[in-house]
Amino acid sequence: MQSDPGDAQSAPVGIAGGRLTIDLGALTVNYRTLAALSAPAETAAVVKADAYGLGIARAVPALWSAGCRTFFVAYPAEGLAVRAAAPEARIFVLSGPMNEQAAGIITGAGLIPVLNSFEDIALWRRVSGGHAALHVDTGMNRLGVSEAEAKAFAAENSGDAAIPLALVMSHLACADDANHPLNKQQLESFQSVAAFFEGVDTSLANSAGIQMGGDFRRDLTRAGIAMYGGRAANRGDNPMRPVATAEARVLQVRHAAAGGVVGYGAAAKLERDTLVAIVATGYADGYHRSASGAGAPLRGVTAQGACGFIAGKRVPVVGRVSMDLTAFDVTECAGSVTHGDLVELFGANIPLDEVAEAAGTIGYELLTGLGRRYERVYVGGSGA
Numbered sequence: 198m199q200s201d202p203g204d205a206q207s208a209p210v211g212i213a214g215g216r217l218t219i220d221l222g223a224l225t226v227n228y229r230t231l232a233a234l235s236a237p238a239e240t241a242a243v244v245k246a247d248a249y250g251l252g253i254a255r256a257v258p259a260l261w262s263a264g265c266r267t268f269f270v271a272y273p274a275e276g277l278a279v280r281a282a283a284p285e286a287r288i289f290v291l292s293g294p295m296n297e298q299a300a301g302i303i304t305g306a307g308l309i310p311v312l313n314s315f316e317d318i319a320l321w322r323r324v325s326g327g328h329a330a331l332h333v334d335t336g337m338n339r340l341g342v343s344e345a346e347a348k349a350f351a352a353e354n355s356g357d358a359a360i361p362l363a364l365v366m367s368h369l370a371c372a373d374d375a376n377h378p379l380n381k382q383q384l385e386s387f388q389s390v391a392a393f394f395e396g397v398d399t400s401l402a403n404s405a406g407i408q409m410g411g412d413f414r415r416d417l418t419r420a421g422i423a424m425y426g427g428r429a430a431n432r433g434d435n436p437m438r439p440v441a442t443a444e445a446r447v448l449q450v451r452h453a454a455a456g457g458v459v460g461y462g463a464a465a466k467l468e469r470d471t472l473v474a475i476v477a478t479g480y481a482d483g484y485h486r487s488a489s490g491a492g493a494p495l496r497g498v499t500a501q502g503a504c505g506f507i508a509g510k511r512v513p514v515v516g517r518v519s520m521d522l523t524a525f526d527v528t529e530c531a532g533s534v535t536h537g538d539l540v541e542l543f544g545a546n547i548p549l550d551e552v553a554e555a556a557g558t559i560g561y562e563l564l565t566g567l568g569r570r571y572e573r574v575y576v577g578g579s580g581a
């Protein structure tokens with residue numbers, strides 16, 4: 198079953214201001230699309246930050262049913278949530294063993310830490326010495342040992358104290374821009390390191406890296422944002438299905454006269470008589486203040502704010518987004534918008550990335566910042 202905003206309008210929202218519909222069928226279709234692009238490499242699902250805000254407890258079993266066997270999280274606690282949802286999964290923890298307590302949790306739950314530094318390596322040897330991944334920094338200067346350190350480790354990691362490596366990985370800084378010269382440099386750096394770890398699986402590509410294909414795929418790819426329906430590459434159409442639909446209810450429809458203002462700061466000055474829908478969402482729900490229709494000084498790129506979708510039409514945000522409330526100009530839908538109706542904030546009609554761009558950010562931040570006030574509805578079977 199696909200989420201259908203037509204159906205959604207007729208279903209009650211309950212007592213929440215808004216509803217977040219998560220289409221697990223679309224999630225698994227996207228996973229399979231990415232797995233087909235990654236083949237012959239295996240495709241892991243990156244489910245950090247509670248599956249990009251959409252919920253590990255539901256996303257992970259759906260992905261497991263779709264054939265996913267390997268998962269990446271950022272922190273040990275997230276790994277425990279994945280372990281509960283998929284008892285037999287292989288689970289990598291990107292932020293590493295961190296400290297003795299965290300390393301103990303990792304060991305106890307059979308998680309695999311990603312070792313990012315010599316401190317991590319020493320800690321892991323001391324606490325466990327079990328399977329681990331090695332992260333090599335190939336030019337991003339985020340986490341990971343340097344190319345030279347990786348080669349030194351390859352030479353030194355032998356004998357009784359050797360850590361069995363499940364994976365050697367690196368991360369691309371600019372994969373969203375396929376023409377960026379750093380992609381090829383990072384690939385070459387990674388290939389030169391990988392040669393020192395014969396027989397160990399390697400991983401380099403995130404969602405955008407998967408879309409670049411070819412040598413970037415290696416043995417294992419790490420699918421994140423594209424699986425959740427977001428745009429991974431800066432150019433071209435987004436081939437993924439939308440997974441999350443956010444809607445919020447209209448609390449009041451009001452007539453505001455030309456010459457009047459709307460919202461905090463009187464930032465929106467009306468040039469015409471305007472029908473305004475006051476909607477139950479705001480920045481506390483992760484609907485960014487910077488997506489305001491006016492008076493958002495931090496947003497330089499887009500002149501206009503975000504748009505919602507209701508009664509078959511796109512409706513712009515008018516004035517500033519506040520904590521719990523956002524005003525939309527529904528003048529064009531006069532007669533077909535009433536109290537209790539739902540405005541789509543993003544989903545099938547308003548792409549997630551369009552709202553993100555209007556707010557000066559990226560789909561990742563919009564998803565992971567969704568508030569806890571939405572009523573959550575999961576649709577679509579794991580095998581859809």
Ligand SMILES: *Cc1c(COP(=O)(O)O)cnc(C)c1O
Pocket residue numbers: 243245291368402403404405419420421422423429
């Ligand atoms: C978050 C993350 C990913 C997933 O990236 P997407 O762009 O969402 O596909 C992959 N690898 C690492 C190391 C990450 O931190």
